[in-house]
Amino acid sequence: MQERLFLIGFMGTGKTTVGLALANELKYAFYDSDQEIVKREGMEISQLFASKGEAYFRQVEAAVLSELSRLPKSVITTGGGVVLKQANRQLMQQSGYVVALSASPEEIVRRVEQDRSRPLLQSESDLKERVTELMRKRAGLYDFANLTVATTDRSVESIIAEIKQNLSISSH
Ligand SMILES: Nc1ncnc2c1ncn2[C@@H]1O[C@H](COP(=O)(O)OP(=O)(O)O)[C@@H](O)[C@H]1O
Ligand SMILES: O=C(O)C1=C[C@@H](OP(=O)(O)O)[C@@H](O)[C@H](O)C1
Numbered sequence: 001m002q003e004r005l006f007l008i009g010f011m012g013t014g015k016t017t018v019g020l021a022l023a024n025e026l027k028y029a030f031y032d033s034d035q036e037i038v039k040r041e042g043m044e045i046s047q048l049f050a051s052k053g054e055a056y057f058r059q060v061e062a063a064v065l066s067e068l069s070r071l072p073k074s075v076i077t078t079g080g081g082v083v084l085k086q087a088n089r090q091l092m093q094q095s096g097y098v099v100a101l102s103a104s105p106e107e108i109v110r111r112v113e114q115d116r117s118r119p120l121l122q123s124e125s126d127l128k129e130r131v132t133e134l135m136r137k138r139a140g141l142y143d144f145a146n147l148t149v150a151t152t153d154r155s156v157e158s159i160i161a162e163i164k165q166n167l168s169i170s171s172h
């Protein structure tokens with residue numbers, strides 16, 4: 001079994017939800033980079049963006065990822081923008097098995113529209129347009145993953161089953 005699993009993917013693809021359940025099943029530790037940032041900075045992500053800006057958030061995110069990438073037997077879930085830094089992509093690729101979750105823009109809108117916690121999706125403009133625009137800007141950045149799992153219209157259980165099946169294949 002791989003020592004470390006990273007979950008990457010656009011906002012709302014289910015990384016935090018799937019990662020926690022997967023860690024429980026595998027009896028691995030669970031770390032979410034956003035939750036670690038909140039603990040370290042003593043404020044919510046939206047507050048951090050508002051008070052210190054996105055560039056500062058990205059610095060803390062990279063530092064947290066670097067610490068998490070050394071831990072044993074862990075499922076590590078990341079924020080959707082972690083892939084913006086090439087060094088982060090390289091670090092994950094080198095230190096674990098990387099699973100990308102994907103979902104359609106429509107499904108992402110359904111999942112996140114009631115949630116105020118993602119500052120990059122709080123603009124006045126149409127949410128579907130905003131999601132589509134950001135997805136276009138990030139196109140290709142999740143492609144380095146060892147495995148990509150589509151999550152639209154799928155239960156968390158079936159997503160986990162697909163990940164576990166691929167883990168057992170790749171460790172033989
Ligand atoms: N497979 C799924 N089907 C339906 N809803 C889901 C699924 N996975 C996650 N969700 C829901 O979508 C929202 C975003 O999930 P979250 O795990 O926070 O995503 P991420 O960490 O990728 O931003 C949450 O309300 C979560 O319950
Ligand atoms: O895509 C992004 O740039 C972000 C994704 C968020 O995490 P989730 O992908 O878990 O929503 C969080 O890190 C922050 O709001 C920025």
Ligand SMILES: [Mg+2]
Nearest residue numbers: 015016078079
């Ligand atoms: Mg998350």
